[in-house]
Amino acid sequence: MLPRDWIKWLVDQPENILSHGKVHGEKLGLRYLFPGFDYTADMALITAIRLHLTRNLSKVQGDLVNEIKNTTDATFGVDEQTWTEVNLLEAMNTIVLKSSGIVLFGQSLCHNEKFMRSMKKFGDVFGAGMLIVGQLIPSIFRRMVGCLFLIPIAYYRTSCTRYLWPVFAERLESMKRGEMDPAFNYDAPKDLITWTIRAALDMKDKAIEGPGPVLKRFTLVVFSSNHRHNLIDQLANRPDPKTSGAISSSSVTAANTLLDILSSDPSLHYYQTLRVEAESVFPTAEDWVLSAGLLKLRHMDSAIRESLRRSPILVRGLWREVMPINGVTLPDGQHLRQGAWIGVPVPGIHNDERFHDQPEVYDPFRFVSSSLKGEVADAENCKATMLTMTNDTFLPFGYARHSCPGRWFASHLLKLVLAYIVAHYDIQPLCERPLNHIWGEHPVPPPWTMIRVKRRKVT
Numbered sequence: 001m002l003p004r005d006w007i008k009w010l011v012d013q014p015e016n017i018l019s020h021g022k023v024h025g026e027k028l029g030l031r032y033l034f035p036g037f038d039y040t041a042d043m044a045l046i047t048a049i050r051l052h053l054t055r056n057l058s059k060v061q062g063d064l065v066n067e068i069k070n071t072t073d074a075t076f077g078v079d080e081q082t083w084t085e086v087n088l089l090e091a092m093n094t095i096v097l098k099s100s101g102i103v104l105f106g107q108s109l110c111h112n113e114k115f116m117r118s119m120k121k122f123g124d125v126f127g128a129g130m131l132i133v134g135q136l137i138p139s140i141f142r143r144m145v146g147c148l149f150l151i152p153i154a155y156y157r158t159s160c161t162r163y164l165w166p167v168f169a170e171r172l173e174s175m176k177r178g179e180m181d182p183a184f185n186y187d188a189p190k191d192l193i194t195w196t197i198r199a200a201l202d203m204k205d206k207a208i209e210g211p212g213p214v215l216k217r218f219t220l221v222v223f224s225s226n227h228r229h230n231l232i233d234q235l236a237n238r239p240d241p242k243t244s245g246a247i248s249s250s251s252v253t254a255a256n257t258l259l260d261i262l263s264s265d266p267s268l269h270y271y272q273t274l275r276v277e278a279e280s281v282f283p284t285a286e287d288w289v290l291s292a293g294l295l296k297l298r299h300m301d302s303a304i305r306e307s308l309r310r311s312p313i314l315v316r317g318l319w320r321e322v323m324p325i326n327g328v329t330l331p332d333g334q335h336l337r338q339g340a341w342i343g344v345p346v347p348g349i350h351n352d353e354r355f356h357d358q359p360e361v362y363d364p365f366r367f368v369s370s371s372l373k374g375e376v377a378d379a380e381n382c383k384a385t386m387l388t389m390t391n392d393t394f395l396p397f398g399y400a401r402h403s404c405p406g407r408w409f410a411s412h413l414l415k416l417v418l419a420y421i422v423a424h425y426d427i428q429p430l431c432e433r434p435l436n437h438i439w440g441e442h443p444v445p446p447p448w449t450m451i452r453v454k455r456r457k458v459t
């Protein structure tokens, strides 16, 4: 593990000196579960997420809010008289998965129960493979055990492809025709399928010659480059027919944020502060669909950032493999041989008092800019402490070149989900914060944590 002071050196090294892809191919078992799949080559999907998805957030907000409202109401109930007990992690999983499905797969697929079930099954078997092959067994057994997963992975991927193929084929055809024929007026749906094809077309990617290759990569990369997220799914998932999907980093983060708020001293009124903020930013139904409001949710932004500081989804990050045959020399002169792995201790850095004042204290509003707290602050300072801003002392989304391209979407989704919950539901406080369990590399809230919720009376 390297100290924080060497992070800049680490992320500046090119792939042929310190390789990001090599570690992930091995650590996630991708080499054995998808022999021949070039994980590092998928720039179209990363671009689609980083650029197109992020730029279109304001345009999809209406659909997203609608989906959040429907799934939250169905999961938490709408009875204003009685308290309902719900499993926190399952509830966050259902809400986050169903709501984000609308942006990732579009209206028709997201509401197709059979497709969503196939995606879940694929995610389950793929996640189990990544966890067992990539993290739990010694490297000499990886190839052999990886073989056992090849058939179920191929089977479930084929079931997903049955639904995705016609959508990809039709979309690709229409988008290509729209480029060639100005008279053909095609308004492609706003979802990740469209944006992945768009990015691949813009890059003149050869894979775009037919729907097959781009679809294969879409299915694999939505799961594999989202790898950590799926490992967490496996770790936290309980077999329960009611749960409809895999648990993602976003659901774990939503659960951590609620747990931190609910188990803090009630006299500090954190939940109430977030509710007042949500109500003032979204006073009417029309305001919920305006993305400008999101920027005003500064307390919510800070509360999520604080929970990610305390409970990042990984205990070690920024993994790299030493590539040169002669090894590399660290900034202090220490020599590392070829094949060695290096990374950084994320919670150690997040809990270092040199970088965060009183790091052991849960202070959900520590990142709210000083101007909102009545002090003078400059615009740069406000921006630097926003949820999506990474630096070498805040690493839940990674840092620099390979940092999470989905964090703007995750921030948008999480703020809307949590704002909707605090504005519409009362939740009973918890006596104490249940400790997260570390499974493999992943801290996860206990999957059996229950909360009691009741719909607020509308006066």
Ligand code: HEM
Pocket: 046, 049, 225, 226, 228, 249, 250, 253, 313, 314, 317, 318, 319, 395, 396, 397, 398, 399, 401, 402, 403, 404, 405, 406, 407, 409, 410
């Ligand atoms: C709170 C939610 C999330 C957290 C905490 C999170 C965290 C991370 C982390 C730590 C990495 C690894 C960075 C590295 O290797 O150094 C990563 C990578 C990645 N994430 Fe996320 N993520 C979240 C949500 C999302 C979402 C919603 C998407 C997709 C829409 C996404 C897509 C990706 C992709 C494609 C990569 C691989 C990037 C690359 O290899 O260059 N993430 N994420």
